[in-house]
Amino acid sequence: MMTEYFLPIAIIAFLILLNGLFVAAEFAIIATPYTRITRLAKGGSQLAKKILPWLKDPAERNRYIATAQVGITIASLGLGMYGEHTIAKWLLGPLESLGRLSEATVHLIALILAVGILTYLHVVVGEMVPKSIAIQYPERSIMRLANSMAFMEKLFSPLVRFLNAVGDGITALMGVPPADAHDRLHSPEELEYIVEESASGGMLDDSEKLYLENIFDLGERTVVQVMTPRNRIHGFAITDAIEDVLDNVCQSKFSRYPIYDDRMDQIVGVLHVKTLARHVAQDDELPDLAGLLQPALFAPETLPLSDMLRQFRKEQASLALIVDEYGGTAGLITIEDIIEEVVGEILDEYDQEMPPMIEIEPGVIRARGDLLLDELDQHYDLDLGREEVDTVGGLVMGELGRVPAEGEDLLVNGVRIKVEKMDGVALQSVLIYLSGKTREQTP
Numbered sequence: 001m002m003t004e005y006f007l008p009i010a011i012i013a014f015l016i017l018l019n020g021l022f023v024a025a026e027f028a029i030i031a032t033p034y035t036r037i038t039r040l041a042k043g044g045s046q047l048a049k050k051i052l053p054w055l056k057d058p059a060e061r062n063r064y065i066a067t068a069q070v071g072i073t074i075a076s077l078g079l080g081m082y083g084e085h086t087i088a089k090w091l092l093g094p095l096e097s098l099g100r101l102s103e104a105t106v107h108l109i110a111l112i113l114a115v116g117i118l119t120y121l122h123v124v125v126g127e128m129v130p131k132s133i134a135i136q137y138p139e140r141s142i143m144r145l146a147n148s149m150a151f152m153e154k155l156f157s158p159l160v161r162f163l164n165a166v167g168d169g170i171t172a173l174m175g176v177p178p179a180d181a182h183d184r185l186h187s188p189e190e191l192e193y194i195v196e197e198s199a200s201g202g203m204l205d206d207s208e209k210l211y212l213e214n215i216f217d218l219g220e221r222t223v224v225q226v227m228t229p230r231n232r233i234h235g236f237a238i239t240d241a242i243e244d245v246l247d248n249v250c251q252s253k254f255s256r257y258p259i260y261d262d263r264m265d266q267i268v269g270v271l272h273v274k275t276l277a278r279h280v281a282q283d284d285e286l287p288d289l290a291g292l293l294q295p296a297l298f299a300p301e302t303l304p305l306s307d308m309l310r311q312f313r314k315e316q317a318s319l320a321l322i323v324d325e326y327g328g329t330a331g332l333i334t335i336e337d338i339i340e341e342v343v344g345e346i347l348d349e350y351d352q353e354m355p356p357m358i359e360i361e362p363g364v365i366r367a368r369g370d371l372l373l374d375e376l377d378q379h380y381d382l383d384l385g386r387e388e389v390d391t392v393g394g395l396v397m398g399e400l401g402r403v404p405a406e407g408e409d410l411l412v413n414g415v416r417i418k419v420e421k422m423d424g425v426a427l428q429s430v431l432i433y434l435s436g437k438t439r440e441q442t443p
Contacts, residue, residue, distance in 0.1 A: 008086045015079040016121055020130035022071035025145045027131050029054055029064055031138035047146050066160045066167075067153045079122060087114035192216050210378065214342045217374075223308050224301035225372055225390045226341055227322050227331035231426065235260055238268055242286045249273055256319045258332065259293055265328045267321050269293030296321055301330050309338050354429065363434045366420065369393030369427035380434060383413050392417075393427035 034055045040048035053060040091110040095101065101109070134141045153160070192213065199209040235258040236245050249257070257271045258264075268290075275292050297320040299308055312318065312335050324330040340346055345355050357367040357376065367376065371392045373384055389398050396417060397403065399410055404427060408419045416433040 005090075008082075012079065012083045012086065012118075012121075015075050015083065016126045019072055019075035019079065019122065019126035021145065021148070022068045022075060023127055024130035024134040024141050025149050026065055026068035026072070027134035028138045028141035028145065029061065029068075031135050032142045033139070036139055037142075047143050050146050050150060051142055062164055063153060063160055064149065066164055067149065067156050070156050070159060070163070071152060075126075076122065079118060079126075083118045084111070084114045087117055188216050188219070210344075211342055213378065218306040218309065218338070218341065219304050221305050221341065221372075221374075222301065223299055223303050223305060223320075223322050223333050224330060226305065226337050227301075227333040228337070229331045229370075230264060230329055233258060233264065233329075233332050235264065235267075236271065236289065237262070238289050240289065242289060245271070245289065246276065246280070246286070249276060256334075258296065258319075258321060258329075259289055260329075267296050267298075267329060270296050270319060298323055299333070301325075305338050305341060308333065309335070312338075360431075365432045365434065367392050367430055367432055369396075369429060376432075382415055382432075382434075384415060392430055396427055396430060 029051075032051070032055065037048050037051050037055055041052050054064045055061065088107070088110040091113055092106060095106045095110055096103075195204065195209055195212045198204045199206070204212070234252060234254055236248070238259050238261045255273045257273075258267050259269050259271050260266050261268050271289065271292055272294055275294070276286075279286055279292070297311070297315055297317045299311065299320045299322055301322050301324055303311075308320065312320070318335045320333050321329055322331045322333055336346065354366070354368060356371045357365050357379070359365045365380070369392055372390055373392065373395060374390075376382060376384065376392065384395055389395050395412065396410065396419065399412055400408070403425045404410075404419045404422070406419055406422050410417050415435070418431040418433070419427065420431050421428040
């Protein structure tokens with residue numbers, strides 16, 4: 001009696017398992033990270049080398065997926081043809097023993113029950129469970145199924161090639177372009193979404209997330225947003241006495257100084273402290289400033305930070321003068337300014353400036369006037385943006401329509417801002433009252 005049921009049950013279980021393996025193989029190849037398999041292949045893994053073409057080449061991937069789909073179809077058809085008949089036959093006896101049903105009704109009920117049982121087993125055990133496992137553990141799944149799928153690919157090769165040719169012909173008639181190897185590449189927007197998802201899932205901490213987001217922002221921010229403005233540039237006139245320049249340099253914290261002729265709009269070069277120190281150390285007679293200068297690098301104020309960084313690398317420079325649309329000097333930018341846009345403010349032993357923003361007490365932050373509004377928005381859940389201004393100082397002046405006074409209060413989108421300190425007509429710092437909002441990230 002048990003032998004009569006054992007073999008059919010084993011065949012049905014095998015077909016469900018076979019269906020599940022093909023389902024797992026199909027979803028595993030879709031969910032497996034290309035970079036991880038590439039790393040394993042470079043490390044010498046033979047299985048990874050076998051898997052890599054399926055991930056890299058669209059034609060190979062299509063053959064792999066078609067093989068899995070052919071396997072699923074064959075297993076499902078076999079399960080339907082054999083399983084439904086077998087289970088229905090088992091159910092006929094118990095249903096006929098009820099004695100009150102006609103033969104046609106008994107066969108119909110047996111068939112419906114058989115279809116219901118097989119459908120449940122097929123969907124749950126043969127589809128949902130393997131799909132969940134493959135999506136949750138794609139790399140492990142594909143590594144275990146690689147050899148089996150390679151064998152099945154050879155076994156089904158003629159059928160798969162025929163089906164792929166038919167499928168490609170139909171999609172071509174529909175105007176659908178063939179898959180490209182670049183389809184697996186991600187745009188910056190998609191990468192930002194991946195970073196967001198990875199941080200939400202605990203794969204990245206807040207600092208790592210912020211660094212990556214800042215890198216993406218380098219192409220969107222321009223040099224004018226992060227430069228030292230013209231009125232804060234520390235430079236010298238070409239006519240200044242070299243002794244006076246040396247005295248000023250010794251009391252200053254900078255390593256490079258723009259040198260101008262008559263006024264700041266006429267930059268003639270850049271003085272490097274090392275050049276000056278070399279002459280002093282060798283007890284040379286100090287030449288005029290003109291003999292110590294290096295060529296100045298100029299950039300338009302509309303240049304994105306990513307392009308500015310490329311220009312620094314190309315020219316092997318660390319400082320550039322920013323010019324406005326009229327050819328005047330708008331400001332100055334250094335490679336350190338760009339790095340700080342990624343990792344946050346870098347303070348050395350000579351820096352005495354207040355940080356761009358600091359929480360001085362719960363719910364109250366002190367922000368510099370030159371702090372970028374989108375940088376503030378990165379750290380706090382605020383909506384203070386105005387299209388025509390970039391900084392906190394620009395926001396305050398834009399809202400008031402005039403130069404503010406110390407101690408003045410204003411309300412911007414429900415957020416209270418108090419002018420804390422002015423430096424002449426330049427806003428130096430403000431206090432922002434967050435009304436219960438908390439900091440989300442720290443660089």
